[in-house]
Amino acid sequence: MAKTRPKVLSIVLAGGEGKRLMPLTMDRAKPAVPFGGTYRLIDFVLSNLANSGLTQIAVLTQYKSHSLDRHISITWRMSTMLGSYVTPVPAQQRLGPRWYQGSADAIYQSLNLINDQSPDYVVVFGADNIYRMDVDAMLQYHIDSGLGCTVAGIRVPRKDASAFGIIDADQNHKITEFLEKPADPPGLPDASDESFASMGNYIFSREALVQALHDDAHSADSRHDMGGDVIPRFVNAADAQVYDFRDNEVPGNTEKDADYWRDVGTIDAYHDALPTSQRQRPSPTPAPSGSPAVGTPTVRVALSSPPASTWSLNVTHTVPKPMDSMTPTLPGYRRTASIRCAWESYGRGSSPSPESTTTPTWPASPAQ
Structure with missing residues (x-):
C-alpha cells in the first residue's frame, strides 16, 4: 500500500516593508521587488514550495501589497481540481483593529487558515531570499525527528556570522541555543571555523x-x-x-548551485546578488587604448603604452530601474568610486603587462 502523504500547509511571510531597499520598495512590498528580469523576489520561495509538491500556500501580506497580490494572481495559478492554490492573505484584523505586530503575530492573527486546513505540519518560510531548495527533503527530516520544530540553517564563515541569527547545535543537530547576531558566534562540532546561520525557514508540527x-x-x-x-x-x-x-539536494543542481543562498535586505546586497544568481562570472573585456572597461566588481584597463607609475580612475556603475509599469518614474541610481591604479610588470625583463586589475571600494550608500 502506498504511503499516505501528510497534510501540509505552507505559509509565506510576505509582509516585509523593506525600508532598506528604498527606492525599490517605494510602491511595493519587499517580496514584490523585481529580480533577474521578469521575476519577483517571492518567486524563489513559491517555486521551491511548488516544485517540492507543497501546493497549498497562503501568502501573508501587509504593506503596499497591490503589486504583490497582482503578481501572485496572474502568475501563480494552480489546478483547483487537485486542491492546489497560492493565495495572498491580507492583514484581516481578526483580533482587533491593529496591524501585525511581528511575524509570529501575523500567523497568530491568521490561525483560521491552520484551523480550516487542519494540516499535520505547517511550513513557514520567508519571501525575500535567493536560493533553490527541495523543501520536501527538509519536511521528511522533520517528520523523522518527531520534534516540534525544525529550522533550516546554512553554514557561514564564523568570522562573518555576527551579521546573522546564529544556531548553536550539538553533533546530533539538536538546537541548544538560538543567538541573535552574537559577538562571538559558536563554531560547529564538525567545523570550528563555521557557524549555522538561520535561513528564516521553519517547519512545525x-x-x-x-x-x-x-x-x-x-x-x-x-x-x-x-x-x-x-x-x-x-x-x-x-x-x-x-x-x-548543505545536505539539501535539488534534482538538476550543479556544483555551483549547491548550498547557494543570498539575503537581499539592502540595495548593495540586492545588486551583488544579481550576477551571481544568474551564475554569471563577470569577465570584462579590455577597452580600446586609453579607455577603461568596467566590470562588476573588477576593473581592467588596457593601454597601448605604459603610463606614469600610478594614475587615478573614476568608475561609475549605473543600476537600471526595474521594469515595472506601476512605477514608470522610478529612477536607477549610480555609485562612483575613485581608485588608484598601479602599473604592474610581469614576465621576463622589464616589459610591462598591457593590463592592470584592481577592485574599487564602493561607497556605503549610493548617491541619488
Whole structure:
C-alpha cells in the first residue's frame, strides 16, 4: 500500500516593508521587488514550495501589497481540481483593529487558515531570499525527528556570522541555543571555523506551533517575532533541531548551485546578488587604448603604452530601474568610486603587462 502523504500547509511571510531597499520598495512590498528580469523576489520561495509538491500556500501580506497580490494572481495559478492554490492573505484584523505586530503575530492573527486546513505540519518560510531548495527533503527530516520544530540553517564563515541569527547545535543537530547576531558566534562540532546561520525557514508540527503562538501572544515582554521569540521557546523545551542546508539536494543542481543562498535586505546586497544568481562570472573585456572597461566588481584597463607609475580612475556603475509599469518614474541610481591604479610588470625583463586589475571600494550608500 502506498504511503499516505501528510497534510501540509505552507505559509509565506510576505509582509516585509523593506525600508532598506528604498527606492525599490517605494510602491511595493519587499517580496514584490523585481529580480533577474521578469521575476519577483517571492518567486524563489513559491517555486521551491511548488516544485517540492507543497501546493497549498497562503501568502501573508501587509504593506503596499497591490503589486504583490497582482503578481501572485496572474502568475501563480494552480489546478483547483487537485486542491492546489497560492493565495495572498491580507492583514484581516481578526483580533482587533491593529496591524501585525511581528511575524509570529501575523500567523497568530491568521490561525483560521491552520484551523480550516487542519494540516499535520505547517511550513513557514520567508519571501525575500535567493536560493533553490527541495523543501520536501527538509519536511521528511522533520517528520523523522518527531520534534516540534525544525529550522533550516546554512553554514557561514564564523568570522562573518555576527551579521546573522546564529544556531548553536550539538553533533546530533539538536538546537541548544538560538543567538541573535552574537559577538562571538559558536563554531560547529564538525567545523570550528563555521557557524549555522538561520535561513528564516521553519517547519512545525501543527499542535506544537499553535500552542507556541498562543503562549507568545499572551507574553507581555514578547516582540512576537518567529526567530526572536517563538523559536527560542522550542529551544528551551529541547524541541528544536537544525536542518543543514548543505545536505539539501535539488534534482538538476550543479556544483555551483549547491548550498547557494543570498539575503537581499539592502540595495548593495540586492545588486551583488544579481550576477551571481544568474551564475554569471563577470569577465570584462579590455577597452580600446586609453579607455577603461568596467566590470562588476573588477576593473581592467588596457593601454597601448605604459603610463606614469600610478594614475587615478573614476568608475561609475549605473543600476537600471526595474521594469515595472506601476512605477514608470522610478529612477536607477549610480555609485562612483575613485581608485588608484598601479602599473604592474610581469614576465621576463622589464616589459610591462598591457593590463592592470584592481577592485574599487564602493561607497556605503549610493548617491541619488
